[in-house]
Amino acid sequence: MGSAASVSETTVPDSSNMGSSNQQGTTDEEIEEMLKSTLNTNNETQDVNLKTPERKPKKRRQAPEEDKAIETIEQLLKDTLNTKKQTQDEHSFAEVQETYPIPVIEPVEVSMAFDTFLHVDGSLYTCFTENGIMMYFNDTKGIVPFPEDWYSQGRFINGNNEVSSKPLSSESKQMIPSLVEDERTGGLYIPGRGMVMTYMFEDRVNICKYFHSDSGTWLVLPLQWEMNIDFIKRRVWQVKEALPGLVDYKEITAALRQCKYDADAVISIFLSIFGDSLLKAPEGMENFRDTNYFRDYLQKEQAIEDLKQQLKMKCNEVENLLLRNKCLQKVNDHMSEMIHPLTQRLAELEIDQEESHAKIKAMYNQRHKTLHGKVIIKKAGSFIEPEILLEVSKITRALNISNKELSSTLKIRFSEMEFLMKRLLNPVFKLMEAALSSAQELEDMRSLYKKEALARKVLYNRLQEMCGNVRVFCRCKGYSPTTSCIILPSDEELVLMYKGSKKKFAFDKVYSPRSTQEEVFEGIRPIIASCVDGYNICILAYGQTGSGKTYTMMGSEDNPGVSIRSIRELLHLCNERPMITYKLKISMLEIYNEKLYDLFSKIPKSSLEIRNQGKTVVVTDLTEFEIKTEEDIKSITRLGEKNRRVASTKMNISSSRSHLVLILRVDGTDKVSGVKSHGTLTLCDLAGSERISRTEALGQRLVEAAAINTSLTSLSQVVFKAIKGNALHVPFRNSKLTHLLQPGLSGDAKACVFLNISLDVPNYEETITTLQFGSSVRQVALGKATQHVTHNTEVKSDN
Numbered sequence: 001m002g003s004a005a006s007v008s009e010t011t012v013p014d015s016s017n018m019g020s021s022n023q024q025g026t027t028d029e030e031i032e033e034m035l036k037s038t039l040n041t042n043n044e045t046q047d048v049n050l051k052t053p054e055r056k057p058k059k060r061r062q063a064p065e066e067d068k069a070i071e072t073i074e075q076l077l078k079d080t081l082n083t084k085k086q087t088q089d090e091h092s093f094a095e096v097q098e099t100y101p102i103p104v105i106e107p108v109e110v111s112m113a114f115d116t117f118l119h120v121d122g123s124l125y126t127c128f129t130e131n132g133i134m135m136y137f138n139d140t141k142g143i144v145p146f147p148e149d150w151y152s153q154g155r156f157i158n159g160n161n162e163v164s165s166k167p168l169s170s171e172s173k174q175m176i177p178s179l180v181e182d183e184r185t186g187g188l189y190i191p192g193r194g195m196v197m198t199y200m201f202e203d204r205v206n207i208c209k210y211f212h213s214d215s216g217t218w219l220v221l222p223l224q225w226e227m228n229i230d231f232i233k234r235r236v237w238q239v240k241e242a243l244p245g246l247v248d249y250k251e252i253t254a255a256l257r258q259c260k261y262d263a264d265a266v267i268s269i270f271l272s273i274f275g276d277s278l279l280k281a282p283e284g285m286e287n288f289r290d291t292n293y294f295r296d297y298l299q300k301e302q303a304i305e306d307l308k309q310q311l312k313m314k315c316n317e318v319e320n321l322l323l324r325n326k327c328l329q330k331v332n333d334h335m336s337e338m339i340h341p342l343t344q345r346l347a348e349l350e351i352d353q354e355e356s357h358a359k360i361k362a363m364y365n366q367r368h369k370t371l372h373g374k375v376i377i378k379k380a381g382s383f384i385e386p387e388i389l390l391e392v393s394k395i396t397r398a399l400n401i402s403n404k405e406l407s408s409t410l411k412i413r414f415s416e417m418e419f420l421m422k423r424l425l426n427p428v429f430k431l432m433e434a435a436l437s438s439a440q441e442l443e444d445m446r447s448l449y450k451k452e453a454l455a456r457k458v459l460y461n462r463l464q465e466m467c468g469n470v471r472v473f474c475r476c477k478g479y480s481p482t483t484s485c486i487i488l489p490s491d492e493e494l495v496l497m498y499k500g501s502k503k504k505f506a507f508d509k510v511y512s513p514r515s516t517q518e519e520v521f522e523g524i525r526p527i528i529a530s531c532v533d534g535y536n537i538c539i540l541a542y543g544q545t546g547s548g549k550t551y552t553m554m555g556s557e558d559n560p561g562v563s564i565r566s567i568r569e570l571l572h573l574c575n576e577r578p579m580i581t582y583k584l585k586i587s588m589l590e591i592y593n594e595k596l597y598d599l600f601s602k603i604p605k606s607s608l609e610i611r612n613q614g615k616t617v618v619v620t621d622l623t624e625f626e627i628k629t630e631e632d633i634k635s636i637t638r639l640g641e642k643n644r645r646v647a648s649t650k651m652n653i654s655s656s657r658s659h660l661v662l663i664l665r666v667d668g669t670d671k672v673s674g675v676k677s678h679g680t681l682t683l684c685d686l687a688g689s690e691r692i693s694r695t696e697a698l699g700q701r702l703v704e705a706a707a708i709n710t711s712l713t714s715l716s717q718v719v720f721k722a723i724k725g726n727a728l729h730v731p732f733r734n735s736k737l738t739h740l741l742q743p744g745l746s747g748d749a750k751a752c753v754f755l756n757i758s759l760d761v762p763n764y765e766e767t768i769t770t771l772q773f774g775s776s777v778r779q780v781a782l783g784k785a786t787q788h789v790t791h792n793t794e795v796k797s798d799n
């Protein structure tokens with residue numbers, strides 16, 4: 001804003017006028033800088049004067065004293081600087097002053113009164129009165145007379161912010177001296193405005209600062225920047241709206257800053273200064289008259305921002321639409337692909353339809369022609385209504401279509417099947433070839449198997465033959481070192497000592513009293529296997545009562561004997577040969593008093609008859625049970641033992657007085673070769689062999705003993721001796737026992753005899769009898785064993 005000021009010679013800078021900070025402690029550099037700036041200011045003033053030639057003479061003319069004073073100061077400063085350069089000393093300004101004291105210039109009351117003229121167009125001019133003529137500083141022309149017509153086009157403002165249509169300087173002269181005396185008064189040349197007086201007012205204002213991150217401090221915001229703050233913008237706009245005559249936003253912002261950003265205060269100040277002239281916009285600045293301009297600008301800015309957002313959204317939408325379009329394009333392509341065959345089909349159908357129409361038309365025409373002879377047809381009763389004809393034609397068409405579709409589907413299916421058949425044919429051929437070769441292989445293996453099986457049997461029996469068809473084992477019971485009469489020097493020898501004499505016996509195996517049931521069974525296990533191959537086997541236990549025959553043959557449930565183990569072994573062997581189907585049948589009988597009793601019979605004591613059937617013997621009505629499992633063995637033997645007649649004697653109350661015979665028939669059929677085999681295992685627990693005199697039997701017991709003796713004597717003296725002597729006739733029928741055992745004791749069988757003896761001296765007589773029996777049996781050669789096999793259901797036996 002313009003301000004009235006007076007400049008006198010006293011305002012020339014000196015130490016006292018440089019501001020409080022320059023009074024003390026100012027360095028020489030600072031002083032030098034200050035002096036230079038003062039000089040520059042003067043130079044600038046001169047420059048300005050040079051630039052504005054009109055002004056120069058006026059200034060000289062107006063203030064020769066001032067020029068003189070300036071020259072003096074200039075000279076003084078130059079001298080000071082020169083001296084400083086010469087001495088090169090860093091003396092303080094005070095020292096310099098001391099050395100070169102500045103001459104005191106008496107203040108001359110030469111003052112100029114400046115007024116600021118504010119033109120309605122918003123321009124500010126500095127005016128002053130020279131020789132009664134109002135002059136002003138023109139930026140281009142320099143100092144020129146104040147135009148008369150401007151008086152009505154603006155207002156004068158003095159230092160007290162008083163506004164008038166006439167210059168006020170003369171009126172405000174009274175206050176100038178007071179300002180001149182004040183330390184806070186200063187002068188400043190403003191290009192285009194001239195020399196202005198400045199005064200440091202103390203006032204409290206709001207200051208808009210910004211944070212300077214480099215220095216970390218708050219700095220005052222430059223005016224130009226401050227104008228861009230929304231808060232300021234709104235207030236500027238408020239002022240501008242109220243005073244359209246104001247065109248300088250910077251000026252308004254500065255005023256706002258001074259008035260603590262109170263827009264109303266600024267408006268009132270401007271109004272008080274410039275009056276009503278600011279209420280309308282200056283000519284040529286109509287745009288500013290539009291009070292809504294600023295608001296519009298803000299609104300437009302906002303609108304632009306909104307539009308930008310909308311544009312962004314639209315862009316996104318367009319992008320989405322493009323994507324969708326792409327997808328739709330794909331769908332469209334796909335549909336087009338699908339439509340193509342359909343269109344073709346439609347064209348075909350249309351052709352069909354046309355053909356059908358033509359046919360119908362032809363038929364209709366035909367019918368039309370026939371209608372002329374309607375009477376005749378009607379009479380003939382064969383007239384067809386056109387509607388029916390049309391319906392029939394429709395159905396025919398539909399049928400034709402479905403027929404075509406069906407035939408095309410069938411064609412496709414046929415081609416598919418043909419393709420599949422072609423693919424399958426190869427593997428099928430390969431499979432057939434493989435099956436044929438497998439069948440061949442199977443056949444080869446079968447014949448090989450037959451050969452192998454036959455060879456195995458032949459070899460096995462050869463081995464058995466080499467071992468002998470009759471084997472005698474001796475099993476001893478009860479041993480006491482004091483009372484024993486027997487010594488066992490080896491596994492196959494036995495020495496009987498009595499009254500100083502020694503008798504040595506040799507058998508296939510001698511089992512000591514410590515031998516277990518398992519060990520005893522192991523001795524006959526190889527012979528049992530022959531039964532499965534179709535041989536007759538006979539196992540006997542011979543010995544006096546209580547010598548352990550029943551123990552050896554039957555044993556107990558927990559510790560079974562030879563019979564039970566043999567049946568188990570047979571069962572096991574049968575199951576081991578899956579290529580042969582076996583049937584294992586068991587019967588149990590006893591021979592008591594030369595009579596046979598079926599121990600499985602439901603009617604006890606029924607006597608059985610023995611009949612010869614060729615080379616074999618058959619017991620009539622003998623009960624047989626099939627054995628499939630071990631459980632069967634247990635339950636069946638339990639049943640037999642239950643029925644067994646047991647009579648007690650003096651020597652052994654649990655001793656049996658009958659011969660117990662178990663007969664097992666093993667019938668096998670080879671699944672591969674069809675060969676059938678028939679083997680028999682006869683297990684016999686003979687009755688006690690003791691002498692009658694020792695048992696002291698009487699009555700019934702004596703009859704029993706006599707029967708037992710008969711059968712045993714027959715067994716030892718008749719059968720084995722006969723075999724040994726190669727007699728032409730063997731009297732098997734002398735006793736029921738030898739008759740029943742005939743198949744197992746004949747030349748084609750294999751026999752095992754267990755001699756059960758007691759080692760105690762009191763049993764010496766009976767023991768030696770048993771051992772002699774065994775020895776005589778061992779001498780028997782049974783001849784070559786014969787296998788009972790049937791080839792192709794034909795029975796072959798070479799007895």
Ligand SMILES: Nc1ncnc2c1ncn2[C@@H]1O[C@H](COP(=O)(O)OP(=O)(O)OP(=O)(O)O)[C@@H](O)[C@H]1O
Nearest residue numbers: 477544545546547548549550551652655656687688
């Ligand atoms: N080797 C042995 N080890 C242990 N105990 C045995 C042996 N031999 C037989 N015995 C036992 O001796 C007793 C008589 O045996 P066992 O009944 O077998 O004789 P036996 O010759 O069958 O008589 P019998 O002719 O009167 O039937 C039985 O209690 C039996 O358990």
